[in-house]
Amino acid sequence: MEPTKGKTYRSTLALTFDERVIAAFASLWRCLGTADFSAAVMDVLDAVCATDSCGILVYYRQRKPLSLLHRFNPVQRKVAADIYSTGPYALDPQYRLFLAGCPTGAYWLRNVAPDDFYSSEYYQTFYSKTGVADSIDVLWRIDDDSALVFFMQRNIHSNEFTAADLTALNMVLPILSEALTKHYQLATALPQANPDDKTHQQVECTLSHFASSLLTKRERDVLLYMLRGYSSALTAQKLNTSDGTVKIHRKNIYRKLEISSQAELFSLFINCIPFARPDEDSDPLQLYQQNHRL
Structure with missing residues (x-):
């Protein structure tokens, strides 16, 4: 080619x-x-x-x-x-x-x-x-x-x-x-998405509960900004805190999730989506890890 x-x-x-x-x-x-x-x-x-x-x-x-x-x-x-x-x-x-x-x-x-x-x-x-x-x-x-x-x-x-x-x-x-x-x-109305497809509910559930069994609420706030591409400085502005505090939260997130890079974080988030249970408040990460150990 x-x-x-x-x-x-x-x-x-x-x-x-x-x-x-x-x-x-x-x-x-x-x-x-x-x-x-x-x-x-x-x-x-x-x-x-x-x-x-x-x-x-x-x-x-x-x-x-x-x-x-x-x-x-x-x-x-x-x-x-x-x-x-x-x-x-x-x-x-x-x-x-x-x-x-x-x-x-x-x-x-x-x-x-x-x-x-x-x-x-x-x-x-x-x-x-x-x-x-x-x-x-x-x-x-x-x-x-x-x-x-x-x-x-x-x-x-x-x-x-x-x-x-x-x-x-x-x-x-x-x-x-x-x-x-x-x-x-x-024309006729737009075609509709398959109402039986639960992907969106699983994605929203993952956003809401990913790593909730391991992280504090503040750490999860920081994690979501990390996934979306916000710097520590802009995350600090959004959360009305200091850049240094956000960096500490980031270190704690890496330690608690046993990862060392944003690449691992992103991969972990995507991999957890199929394990999300929209009708429950369970942590998809916990379910993913349990399945991974089997």
């Missing part, structure tokens, strides 16, 4: 209506009310701001994300397209933004991520598997509990997004928002 060649994309801040952009918008109007409409929206976004990989998710407050489309173009090794929905989404800054109630808009990862996110184990382990280096999410609110997310990604061999890319996306967003509103007045 030939090595992947990097690309340099130009920003379309002036929104030049070249042949590709015109064709994408024309297709958008043709597809109103049809099953091809969501993909047509993605085509418009990709014409305005070029990507290496892109796709569409539905975010739910009470269920795991549902994948509607994934144009996956990994540059390192192939991974399952649904790996995001098995648990890593819970630590995604853009998903956390959705949970916080952000409005319809374009959100650049570098603007919403915690200060240590790019050196966090979540970024190093999850993003490195997909080859993604940078991303912008165009989020369209359906209601308080759900949203369509058009994710746009560039890989490690391409240039990152720029402020001009974000501006261009925000300029076409009002048009797309009106088109989406009209489409869902004409």
Whole structure:
């Protein structure tokens, strides 16, 4: 296999209506009310701001994300397209933004991520598997509990997004928002996630109870910020305490969990998700360790 060649994309801040952009918008109007409409929206976004990989998710407050489309173009090794929905989404800054109630808009990862996110184990382990280096999410609110997310990604061999890319996306967003509103007045409702799938409940249970049998509440607060990519300094600000105190908590977390790195912490958290019992207050880590000893 030939090595992947990097690309340099130009920003379309002036929104030049070249042949590709015109064709994408024309297709958008043709597809109103049809099953091809969501993909047509993605085509418009990709014409305005070029990507290496892109796709569409539905975010739910009470269920795991549902994948509607994934144009996956990994540059390192192939991974399952649904790996995001098995648990890593819970630590995604853009998903956390959705949970916080952000409005319809374009959100650049570098603007919403915690200060240590790019050196966090979540970024190093999850993003490195997909080859993604940078991303912008165009989020369209359906209601308080759900949203369509058009994710746009560039890989490690391409240039990152720029402020001009974000501006261009925000300029076409009002048009797309009106088109989406009209489409869902004409079309059937969005497909729903499988109500019998307990993954989201297990993820939420793991967030709520992971290591609760070993750590104090304050240590668990620090642990969750560690998993999401917050530095000691920013964690201290969030918890209204000192940087030194947070560092002490981090040392205690490592000692009590018998680990020595954030890589081990992240792996332990992900491995515990299948052992979570949403109807109980039990610690998934304790159940994972018991199973591991058998």
